[in-house]
Amino acid sequence: MQETIKHVACPYCGACCDDLEITVEDGKIIEVKNACIIGTEIYHHASREGRVGSPRRRQPDGTYKDITYEEAIDFTAKMLIKAKKPLIYGFGSTNCEGMAAAGRVAEDAGAVLDNCASICHGSSFLAIFDTGYPSCTLGEVKNRADVVIYWGSNPQHAHPRHLSRYGVFPRGYFTGKGYKGRKVIVVDPRYTDTARCADHFLQVQQGHDYELFDAFRMVMHGYADKIPAIVAGVPKEKILEVCDIIKGGRYVHIFFGMGLCHSDGRNHNVDIAINLVRDINEYTKCTIMAMRGHYNIAGPGIVWAWQFGFPYCIDLTKGSHAHMNPGETSSVDLANRGEVDAFINIGTDAGAHFPIRAFEKLGSGMPMVTIDPSVNMAATVSDVHIPVAIVGVETGGICYRMDNVPIQYRAVVEPYNGILTDEELFDRIYERMQELKKEGWTTDEGTWDYATPLADVRPVKEVYE
């Protein structure tokens, strides 16, 4: 029987388009409407042959053998308890319920808890710590913005429907002319497909956005005359022209991406962008937003902030309190320095996305578990690979869009082969750790103050209505 499920939110990028229509027949996805090419692929992939339907254990010869969930959970729980400093990293494609459950496990295990922002918009977090975040929801851009700036971000590739749904083309309440009423400015070292949509393209010298922002800020502070003739490859006249457009706008919005976060200076490129937004507000309304990559990569920052007060790079090893300092407690630095002794890769692929010189230390020297619906690079070197249900396809849950608006996801088919959700899996790891601790399991050496189990910290359900 065919059924079409509407208003489905897409588990690909941070734009979290929630208008997908998925047609399902006999538990298989047969048609995807409204999604971009990447989103469409996610749904089709879910119904393709070759999915992993059971946890698997790597054998000495490199092949994999199916094991039960009990065995996989037991392996993971023991690994977490025995390690001195286990790392749980990922959560790029997990719902918030799973992240909350993972937070409980990490605290109980004395682990370091980190998410993909660590190698993505982590710099933005550092900037937000220092400078704050004058932002808005995407509807404000749609309804009010008449000057839109994409700085170091390329949504035509990374967020394919961003321009049409939010940033450039939509007609909103005060923006009835759609793209004709908006000035679009793109700043990038490459002439990207997004730059091709711009009214003004500033080709900044790679790695020198910081200086260009400083020049923009000089205009806002009344020192336009002191700007050198060329800043970061951009002529002074062009800077002044764009600043005039900004000052003349009714509502200016800046979207920024990896071009700022990944280059020299990292967080300071973002932090000065935020300060530019403060400056522009002296002239006209201005807001800024990070182009968060994955559909729920804003989620762990939000969930762990309410659990631990920090969005990422959370060192829970002390047991008494959480500690965060990227550069020390960040996954790549921990890997580089050889500072962890067990690794869970969950809902991401550190194998493909960490620099290999960092990943090889995690992938070769310690027990490793990958939790992911698919075979990814990390899974190919893990001791245990545990498949879980795909969020937005096989399970619902809350996910946070790039503007931190919670989007309620839906399941369109049953989990393949009855595999567990992230939340169920982490809750079972939690339960197993409690059992093991009661049996006296602890670290191999030294003393661990938190080897005694807590009372169950999971929320208690009760029906009142």
Added chain:
Amino acid sequence: MTEYIIKNGSVIDPTQGINAQKMDICIKDGKIVDSVSGNAKVIDAAGKTVMAGGVDIHSHVAGPKVDSGRLFRPEDKLFRSPMRKSNLRMEMGFSVPSVAKTGYDYARMGFSYVVEAAMPPLEASHVHEEIRDTPIIDESAMPVMANNWFLLEYFKNHEIENAGAYASWILNATRGFALKCVNPGGTEAWGWGLNCVTINDPVPYFDITPAEIVKGLIETNEYLQLPHSVHVHANNLGNPGNYTTTLDTLKLVEGYAPKSAFGRDQVMHHTHLQFHCYGGDSFKSSSFESKSKEVMDYVNKTKNLTIDTGNVTLDETTTMTADGPFEYHLTHLNHLKWTNVDVELETAAGVVPFVYDPKTYIAGAQWAIGLELALFAQDKERCFITTDHPNAGPFWRYPRVYKWLLSAKARNDVIENELKYGNKVVDTTYIGELSDKEISLYELAQMTRSGVAKALGVSHMYGSLKTGMAANVAVYDIDPENLPSDPEQYEKAFTNSFAFFKDGVLAVENNEIVNYSMPKKTVWVNSIVPENKQVERDIRDKFLKAYTVDLENYAVFDEHVHNPYAIKVDITQ
């Protein structure tokens, strides 16, 4: 379920007129009962005070801006978080605590029910996620409504029935509790970087004034017959000379009478009044002064008003409010980091760290003004103690505020020893005039229990020790017959209750949390109104044209509301 008997305590329960009477409180199956069997566990409360569980009418404890405050202040955790106690979760944060610390600290203070002060409807499921993860306490959340495009349009056309139908839809869609009004019109103006600082400033484009919005909300609230009144944060918060705006706003209640079956007498609750009682025209000590008396004179004689204080605790804290333009103003005063979130069609929010430094004149004056409000209040059933957590100070400082109100000595000690400009503060405020005034424990119970529950319309659930009530009971190490001579004892006793029962479960015993793994409620108002095709069309239209989420994904799904408990209000009957 276990039976308990709290023996020989000095019971204070204003709902029954009981003032420090030696009596036993019996608990069975989660309720207060007349008697229990001989098997009941005994809590010896001799020489201690027994009150109903506390009720907080206004506290920012869950949701997007609270979490932004947590997220962007790592330094609020560094060396400022208590070390974890065995068997509890980590408690992180000083001014904006993690959810675990929030639940634990309220329980330690003997509070059973807390109302989150501002929920952006679009982000309601975020609020509910945090409520789920907050242990022990029951919670509600108030959707912010005073800058909502639907309502601005309905109010402009005086369409109260349509406004009612929409507000009712929002309460149901967000699982919300009451209608919150923050900087009416000003926050929408902030969408263009502007503000409304009097009740007559027109809102850009919408051609309506804050006064019309507030009156519209009062009428809508009474049309819906909601348990709580409209909950107002007026225009012009925090600015010198703003008391005239405050009085103008308060006077909007004239001519309105409450229409509700839940026992409240007010048609407006004005929150964190301390921030709204300033005279003068600048923050200079030669100008800035207290106008608490002028405002409280009006409050005292106006029976359909309630207020809460918003006491400054003289701490480094984090301000957060849906009053977007105010936070922008604040970041320009102190140059500290500034987070802002404008929420499409609905509201905004700003977050800025702030240090209430006792070495500054202004912080001293603000501290005095907050206390004056409570001391001037004639009817303690209409004036409640808050810190507008975390705006004027963290909620876990309530016991310190209680100390300053219960003990003139403690207050004078601050003026003489802690404030750098104590004499100047005495000159420009009324704190000197009130120098020997103190509230009683009975009045404290009114201001934190019975009065609060009544104003919220939940006196059938909270704030009382009557037989049949849910067993939310706090026992404090204070002997009403032998009050402590050292005021520090008040702070200590109220910070760590001797015992606390939440729904009949012993959560705190011998001043330590012993159980946090228990069910907790999300209390919401299920408002039922006549079918309204016009409003249904308007909603569909706005979602089609202006929102960036699908209508069908907007209302919080049932599975995302943790242990919902509905208060049903049906006006079609």
Added chain:
Amino acid sequence: MSKVIHLNMVTQRAVEEGEAMESGKTTQLYFDVCSLVEMNAEDIKELDINPNTVVKVTSECGEVIVKAVVARQTCPRGLCHIRQGVWANQVVPPRTQSTGEPQYSGFPVTIEPAPEARIVPAVELIQKACNKWNGQLLWPM
């Protein structure tokens, strides 16, 4: 002796890479769209090769064999781009400037023609680096 060119490298997302990633990193599609270095046409000329020639990219921390193509999203002269993923990360320096974020964008590389070299499949690269390569691709592309 073949020419060597010194360039500044960035690695970022591409829609082709995103689609291929969701289809699976062990697939031929992922191999085809990610094992490329995009360059300015003039830089390719300077290297004295035709577009689509296999080259060796070397950075301070490693090397990788990929195919050189003319960037459709134009790189200015002196800048080159490998789409984020397995091949890019063979040469991305792991240094983070104490932020947690590796040097994904803005690091010096040299590029030289290597027409005879083999572009190594993703799984083989990862498993070799982790000393877990047993000589056969268990996930044929």
Added chain:
Amino acid sequence: MTVTVTLTKQPELYLEADQITPDVFAGKTLDEIGAIFISEGKVKYPLSEFATIEGAAGETAADTKIVLKGDWTKVKRIGQQMTAGEIVIESDADMYIGGWMKGGKLTVNGNVDSFCGIAMAGGELVVNGNAQNHVGSAYRGDWRGMTGGTLRVKGNVGNDIGTFMRGGTIIVEGDAFIHVLTHGEGGTIIVKGNIEGRVGGQAVKGDVYVNGKIDFMMPGFAYVDDVECEVDGETAVYAHYIGDLGERHSVVKGETVFSNLYLKK
């Protein structure tokens, strides 16, 4: 009085030794010092598990000197929050050396990793080798960075030197990479070698002296005049720039207060 602690065993991961300060050691017997906990991840050990302890501690922090021998490369947080006394590290050391230090003297006869002297408020910290990033910087999110004391690095440093600095002095005798006095609101930084760039970005106040060259100047710094300055005991002529013109600045008695950059001619 001197306590000599010799590290005899290397950790598998890294050790955290925030308890190694004169403040903690003062008034303790050698056995008590040996029982002080150091941690490796979630595991705690008594210090004596990893080190031998000799000598004697003074009665107070001020008259306690701690000498660390052996290889301390993988030990963090030595001297954290120390208020008085002296520590000498006779090897390389890891992160947070002298972090949140308030007084006393800490000398490292080797290199240190990042975050040395973070949020330092007083005392003297000398690194006779190189330091990595975030030297005398602020903790994440805090607008109150280094407020006092002197921090001297004989070798080179990385990025974020004196970020959010408000007081005190940082002297780098070698080169610095990028971000020097970023967000500065006071204090003095002297770099005797070269800097790649981003000097004084977003600085509100504070002074930077550079004896070498700067590859990329911030556009927001404008040349004013040449001045003769005495810098770390040597006098020379410097080109004086003010900035960051893209940042807010306070006005004191009608005069705008800028951050100053002095570049040796």
